[in-house]
Amino acid sequence: MLAWCNFAEMRAEVIIKSWDELSKQELYAMLQLRERVFIVEQNCPYLDADGKDLQSYHAMILNGADCYACARILPPGVSYDAWSIGRVVSHLKVRRMGYGRAIMLASIEWLRDRNVGLVRISAQSYLIAFYKSFGFEPEGEEYLEDDIPHTQMTCTLK
Numbered sequence: 001m002l003a004w005c006n007f008a009e010m011r012a013e014v015i016i017k018s019w020d021e022l023s024k025q026e027l028y029a030m031l032q033l034r035e036r037v038f039i040v041e042q043n044c045p046y047l048d049a050d051g052k053d054l055q056s057y058h059a060m061i062l063n064g065a066d067c068y069a070c071a072r073i074l075p076p077g078v079s080y081d082a083w084s085i086g087r088v089v090s091h092l093k094v095r096r097m098g099y100g101r102a103i104m105l106a107s108i109e110w111l112r113d114r115n116v117g118l119v120r121i122s123a124q125s126y127l128i129a130f131y132k133s134f135g136f137e138p139e140g141e142e143y144l145e146d147d148i149p150h151t152q153m154t155c156t157l158k
Contacts, residue, residue: 012099014106016059016073029067030060037089046146052078052086059107061099066091069099071107082118082154083111104134112157119157125149 017026034048057073069090076082085107090099111119123131125142128151136153143150 012061012068012102014059014061014102016057016106016110018057019054022058025065026058026060026062026067029062029065030058030070033067033070033091034087034089037092038087041092042148044146044148048087057110059103059110061102068094069103071103073107073110079122080120082120083116084120084122085111086121100130101133104131108134108155108157117156119155121153121155122150123153125151128153 015026022030031048038044038048039046052074053072055075055078059071059073060067061069069088071088072086074080074084074086078084079086085104088100088103090097090103108119119136120139121131121136122145123136126149128138131153134155135157136155139152139154141151143152
């Protein structure tokens with residue numbers, strides 16, 4: 001699936017593929033970005049290869065061999081009892097240019113196209129306002145995940 005997101009600063013092609021549809025190059029670029037941000041930048045050693053990618057769909061914005069932004073869309077039963085969007089990340093060199101927003105918008109639209117109702121996420125707490133801009137609302141108390149404050153959030157798509 002291809003989706004176009006237009007912003008003043010960019011025109012980004014968001015590609016959404018299942019695990020089996022990913023090329024080796026796409027997978028490598030996506031994992032490289034996630035490691036760069038979640039493990040190195042955030043100084044948080046954790047196991048990114050958690051087995052959930054194999055059951056997920058992957059939204060990506062690619063520029064040649066580089067992944068500028070990505071997210072994974074998880075079916076019910078993988079992380080939660082509802083559909084979920086996770087591992088939302090953008091490359092440092094394009095941060096605050098709308099790439100994260102483009103990934104989220106495309107992921108939400110992909111879920112809407114499949115008549116998904118409830119979507120649940122585990123958001124890094126400093127990003128609550130970002131996720132609220134898409135209709136997500138905090139649910140429950142803040143908690144630590146890999147020593148980083150997180151808040152569970154839900155959104156009902158219409």
